[in-house]
Structures are given as C-alpha cells and as structure tokens.
Amino acid sequence: MAIAIPSDRSTPAAARRGMSDLAIRNWFIIPTLIFLIVFNIFPLLYSLGYSFTDYRASMNDPAHWVGLQNYRELLADENIWNNFTLTAKYVVASVAGQVIVGFGAALLMNRPIPGKGLLTTMMMLPMMMCMAVVGLFWQLLYNPSWGIVNYLLFTDGKEWLSNPDWALYAVAITDIWMWSPFVMLLSLAGLSAIPPSLYEAAAIDRASRWFVFRRITLPLVAPLLLIAVIFRTMEAFKTFDIAYVMTSMDETELVAIRLYKMAFLEWQTGRSCALAYLMLLAVLAITNVYVKYLNRLKAR
Amino acid sequence: MAVVQSRASHWLNRAAIALALLMLVVSMIPLYWIGSTAFKARADASTVPPTVFFKPEITPFIKLFTARVQQRGARDEAEYAKAPWWEKLVMEGGDRFIKDDKGQIESSGYLSRFLNSIVIAVSSTFLAVAMGTITAYGFSRFKMPGEDDWLFFILSTRMLPPVVVAIPMFLMYRLVGLVDTHIGLIILYTAFNLSFSVWLMKGFIDEIPKEYEEAALVDGYTRMEAFLKIVLPQATTGIAATAVFCFITAWNEYAFALMMTNRNAQTAPPYIPSQLGSGLTDWTVIAAGSLLFLIPVTLFTFLLRAHLLRGVTFGAIRR
Numbered sequence: 268m269a270i271a272i273p274s275d276r277s278t279p280a281a282a283r284r285g286m287s288d289l290a291i292r293n294w295f296i297i298p299t300l301i302f303l304i305v306f307n308i309f310p311l312l313y314s315l316g317y318s319f320t321d322y323r324a325s326m327n328d329p330a331h332w333v334g335l336q337n338y339r340e341l342l343a344d345e346n347i348w349n350n351f352t353l354t355a356k357y358v359v360a361s362v363a364g365q366v367i368v369g370f371g372a373a374l375l376m377n378r379p380i381p382g383k384g385l386l387t388t389m390m391m392l393p394m395m396m397c398m399a400v401v402g403l404f405w406q407l408l409y410n411p412s413w414g415i416v417n418y419l420l421f422t423d424g425k426e427w428l429s430n431p432d433w434a435l436y437a438v439a440i441t442d443i444w445m446w447s448p449f450v451m452l453l454s455l456a457g458l459s460a461i462p463p464s465l466y467e468a469a470a471i472d473r474a475s476r477w478f479v480f481r482r483i484t485l486p487l488v489a490p491l492l493l494i495a496v497i498f499r500t501m502e503a504f505k506t507f508d509i510a511y512v513m514t515s516m517d518e519t520e521l522v523a524i525r526l527y528k529m530a531f532l533e534w535q536t537g538r539s540c541a542l543a544y545l546m547l548l549a550v551l552a553i554t555n556v557y558v559k560y561l562n563r564l565k566a567r
Numbered sequence: 568m569a570v571v572q573s574r575a576s577h578w579l580n581r582a583a584i585a586l587a588l589l590m591l592v593v594s595m596i597p598l599y600w601i602g603s604t605a606f607k608a609r610a611d612a613s614t615v616p617p618t619v620f621f622k623p624e625i626t627p628f629i630k631l632f633t634a635r636v637q638q639r640g641a642r643d644e645a646e647y648a649k650a651p652w653w654e655k656l657v658m659e660g661g662d663r664f665i666k667d668d669k670g671q672i673e674s675s676g677y678l679s680r681f682l683n684s685i686v687i688a689v690s691s692t693f694l695a696v697a698m699g700t701i702t703a704y705g706f707s708r709f710k711m712p713g714e715d716d717w718l719f720f721i722l723s724t725r726m727l728p729p730v731v732v733a734i735p736m737f738l739m740y741r742l743v744g745l746v747d748t749h750i751g752l753i754i755l756y757t758a759f760n761l762s763f764s765v766w767l768m769k770g771f772i773d774e775i776p777k778e779y780e781e782a783a784l785v786d787g788y789t790r791m792e793a794f795l796k797i798v799l800p801q802a803t804t805g806i807a808a809t810a811v812f813c814f815i816t817a818w819n820e821y822a823f824a825l826m827m828t829n830r831n832a833q834t835a836p837p838y839i840p841s842q843l844g845s846g847l848t849d850w851t852v853i854a855a856g857s858l859l860f861l862i863p864v865t866l867f868t869f870l871l872r873a874h875l876l877r878g879v880t881f882g883a884i885r886r
Contacts, residue, residue: 317735375583386591391875397819404601407853453880456876456884
C-alpha cells in the first residue's frame with residue numbers, strides 16, 4: 268500500500284451517520300480483550316492467591332494463609348524434581364525425534380514428486396487428530412502379545428507401555444509419529460523458499476553436496492525450523508493427554524500429570540496452584556530463551 | 568536445480584521418492600490398523616500374528632451404540648429367533664443387550680457423548696470465529712495504543728497449559744454452577760480458540776486491500792456497512808479456514824473436558840478411553856468409536872490442505 272490513507276479518521280460522509288471509527292474500533296476490540304482477561308488472566312490471579320494457602324477444594328474448611336510454604340515444600344520435594352526431570356527427558360526425546368524425522372522427510376520431499384500435494388496432506392493427518400484417541404489406539408499397537416509394533420519389529424512379546432525403562436520413550440515415539448509432519452510442513456516451506464539461483468551458483472562453483480547443505484540449505488531453513496522447535500518444545504512440555512491415556516506409571520508421570528493428580532484426585536488445591544505457577548514459569552522461561560535466539564538469528 | 572541432471576542425481580531422486588513413500592506407509596499403518604480393527608470380529612482383533620485379511624463385520628458399530636453385557640450361560644433362543652438381524656449379530660458374539668422396562672434396548676454412552684462433542688465444538692467455533700473476525704478487523708484497520716502488546720497478550724493466552732488454567736476455572740465454575748454443563752465447556756473452548764482466531768483472521772484481513780473500503784466510504788457507506796458488505800464477503804475463505812481449525816481444536820480437546828465434565832456435558836475424547844477399564848476390553852468397539860470420531864477431522868484436513876501451514880503457525884507463515 269503505497270499511499271498512506273489515515274484510516275483513523277472517518278470520511279465526512281460516513282461521520283454524519285453510523286458509528287464513528289473510534290467507536291467501531293472499541294466495540295470490535297474491547298469485548299474480546301475483556302473476555303480473554305476474564306477467562307484467562309483472572310483465573311491465574313485467582314490461583315496465585317490460592318497458591319499461598321492450604322485450601323482443599325474437597326473440604327469445607329476455608330483457606331488458611333500459609334505464605335510460601337507450598338513453594339518451599341514443592342521445591343524441596345524430590346518427587347517433584349523427578350517429574351520435571353522426566354518431562355525434560357520426554358521433551359528432548361520427542362522434539363529431537365520430530366526434528367530428525369520431520370526435517371529428513373522435508374529434504375526427501377523437496378523435489379518434484381508426482382502426487383506430492385496428496386502425499387503431504389495424507390502425512391498431515393496424524394497431527395490433526397485427537398491426542399487422547401491417538402494415545403488410546405497406540406495402546407492397541409503396542410500390545411505386547413498381539414500388537415502390530417512387536418510384529419513388525421520382530422520384537423516378540425516386548426513390553427512397551429508397562430516397562431519402566433521404555434514407557435516414556437514409547438509415548439515419545441507416538442508423539443513423534445503424530446508431530447513429525449508438523450516439522451516437515453514448516454521445513455518444506457523454508458526449503459521451497461530458497462532461491463534456486465543459489466544452488467545454481469554453487470553447482471557452477473562445483474561445491475560439494477555437504478557444503479551446499481551446510482552453507483546454503485541449513486542457514487536458510489534455520490529460522491522456520493526453529494519456529495517448529497519452539498512450538499513443539501512448548502507443547503511437549505505441556506504434554507498431558509497422550510501420556511495420561513497411554514500409561515499410568517511413576518516413570519511416565521510428567522509435570523502436567525502430577526499437577527492434574529494433585530489438583531483433581533488428591534484435592535491439594537493450594538499446593539497444586541503453587542505447582543501450576545512453577546510450571547507456568549518454566550514455560551515462560553523456555554519461550555523466552557527461544558524468542559531471544561530467534562531474534563538473534565533473524566538479525567544476522 | 569535443473570542445470571545438471573547427472574545420472575547419479577537421477578538415482579538419488581528415485582531413492583528419495585522411494586524413501587518418502589516408505590515414510591508415508593509407516594505413518595499410515597496405525598491409521599489403517601484402527602480403521603480395520605473397527606470392522607473385525609472380536610476374535611480377529613487379538614490374534615498372533617495380527618490378522619491383515621478378514622471378513623469385514625458391522626457388529627462393532629452396532630455394539631458401539633448399544634448397552635450390552637456378556638451373556639452368561641445359554642442364550643434365550645426364543646428371544647434370538649424373533650430378534651432383527653443386527654441384534655442377532657451381537658447375540659451371536661456372546662453378548663446380551665441391556666433392556667429397559669419396555670423391552671427397548673438401552674443406548675450406550677457413546678451417542679450422547681458424540682452429540683455433546685458436536686454441540687460444544689460447533690457453538691464454541693461460531694463464537695470464537697465471530698468475535699475473532701471483528702477483533703481482527705479492528706486490529707487490522709485501526710490504530711490501537713499498545714497494539715503489539717495487546718496482540719502478544721492475546722497470543723500468550725493460548726500458550727497457557729490447560730491444566731494450569733483448569734484448576735482455578737474449576738473452582739470458579741463450581742461457585743457459579745457451571746461444572747459439567749455445556750455452556751461451561753463452550754465458554755472455555757471459545758476463550759481457548761479466540762486468540763487463535765484473532766491471529767489467523769488478522770492475517771487474512773490484512774491481505775484484503777484497504778482501498779476497497781475506502782472507495783465504499785467515499786460512496787457514502789458507513790464504516791459498519793463497508794465491513795459487512797465489502798470486507799466480510801472478501802474474507803469468506805479465511806473465515807471458513809479459521810472456523811475449521813477452531814472446530815478441530817475444540818473437537819479434539821481432552822484435558823478441559825476431562826476435568827470440567829463427568830457425565831451430562833462430557834464430550835467423546837474423555838469418554839472413549841474410559842471404556843478401556845470397563846470389564847473385558849473389546850478393542851473392536853473402541854476402534855469403531857475412535858474411527859467415527861476421527862472421520863470428520865480427516866475430511867476437514869483434506870478441505871483445509873491449502874491453509875494447513877498458515878493454520879498451524881497462527882497465521883505467521885503464509886504461502
């Protein structure tokens with residue numbers, strides 16, 4: 268838009284009747300903001316208050332102020348640290364897997380392939396599906412005695428979801444199956460945006476494939492790949508549905524699951540509000556690190 | 568890249584296509600498995616080695632919608648003789664229907680959960696898209712003090728872990744009696760989808776040239792008329808894509824539904840896995856329930872394919 272028309276001002280004809288632009292702007296925007304504040308920010312403040320109390324929603328006792336006790340106890344609790352460690356392991360395993368598979372698939376798909384549109388859309392199907400249902404039917408696939416996973420891998424009778432060493436990674440594999448296409452989609456967008464002239468120049472210079480990949484492909488895809496990693500890391504950190512549906516062991520108790528149990532099964536409302544805040548801080552920290560890195564990458 | 572198509576790169580191309588096809592097959596096997604299990608006889612669902620070829624049956628779907636228990640002892644032959652064919656199928660499988668006082672077969676919980684899912688997903692999608700569209704128009708066309716901050720705030724509400732929000736929401740809903748109600752879940756899903764809808768719609772509306780409205784304003788349209796008659800028709804594709812994304816999110820949502828509902832307003836995602844624990848697990852029925860639940864999303868994914876990238880990145884990346 269070359270000509271800047273000051274859109275804040277109504278044309279005289281319109282100003283005479285109907286709402287002013289200012290009124291329209293306010294009526295269009297402010298209700299949504301209020302709605303979001305009421306249903307997202309207010310609850311968070313509400314639970315911040317409860318995180319300093321010993322309130323239990325299952326009892327009739329009123330809440331008592333306990334100061335920082337909940338936070339102190341949580342941070343001193345080895346089990347909680349264990350939940351966070353497990354979550355970190357899960358995030359690393361599943362995001363790394365998704366990047367390897369998804370980016371690899373994108374490199375393979377970034378060439379003229381007959382029926383490519385249909386092919387990519389079919390690959391996208393898993394990520395559009397309900398995580399709880401996906402988790403459920405992967406239980407069927409992982410069944411040790413007649414599941415198809417053991418059959419295809421020739422690992423007869425191997426326990427996946429009830430094996431303490433494997434369960435977390437079995438869940439991560441399901442997550443990789445589901446979300447690698449997401450990484451692939453973003454990587455493909457990045458790859459197809461690289462101008463062919465760069466590759467032509469490299470070919471004239473007789474640059475090796477590895478050199479081309481490292482100096483042209485990778486740096487130009489990096490920003491989009493990083494966006495994919497940010498999205499997936501945050502989602503993996505918040506994982507609840509898939510792990511909760513698939514297993515119920517201490518070895519797969521991610522932070523979100525611990526939080527759910529604490530709040531809705533053990534009814535330690537005050538304490539769970541404190542844990543929720545710890546989790547929220549962790550999510551914010553991860554996001555911040557990535558956004559900073561992303562900005563630096565873009566500035567280069 | 569068509570400068571030098573050497574023999575080696577030709578073969579590399581072939582190999583890449585083969586590998587890509589292999590990945591497609593691997594990613595499709597689980598879906599094929601859930602689809603085929605839904606049509607298997609119960610005995611075929613858990614065989615070693617897994618049954619790939621089988622005689623398809625409709626029984627799992629009949630079982631899905633009806634309440635039954637396992638038949639103990641011999642079945643009532645008189646009842647069997649006068650039962651319609653689909654009742655016979657279930658009785659032959661060794662199950663007995665649960666009937667009410669009038670002899671009517673009771674329906675299972677699945678149908679009501681499925682209907683709840685439709686009602687809640689459709690209503691919350693409508694609200695989120697309607698509010699999101701006008702808000703996006705506001706942000707797209709007018710200056711707002713602290714605009715970027717507000718937009719970031721809107722986006723950040725989507726990043727909150729559902730469990731974190733659910734705890735205080737549950738306490739608040741309990742105070743006002745919204746726990747396990749359709750309205751309660753509709754409000755939650757609307758709030759959850761609204762941020763997404765604003766961001767995606769802003770991208771779509773930004774692409775509609777301002778000049779159209781300016782011309783209409785000069786012609787004597789009010790701003791409201793220009794929005795309704797010029798912008799909205801232009802934004803139809805965007806609105807449709809946003810609506811489908813919001814619908815899919817609400818349709819698939821599990822955590823809120825698990826924590827905020829238990830019977831009356833429960834949607835299908837928490838219900839389907841809960842069948843696992845109930846007695847002898849009949850995987851064919853679970854597969855049938857999952858399959859029916861996944862079909863709408865599958866169709867929508869194909870309709871949406873041009874907008875997938877945009878949708879999954881909150882409109883940040885357009886193609």
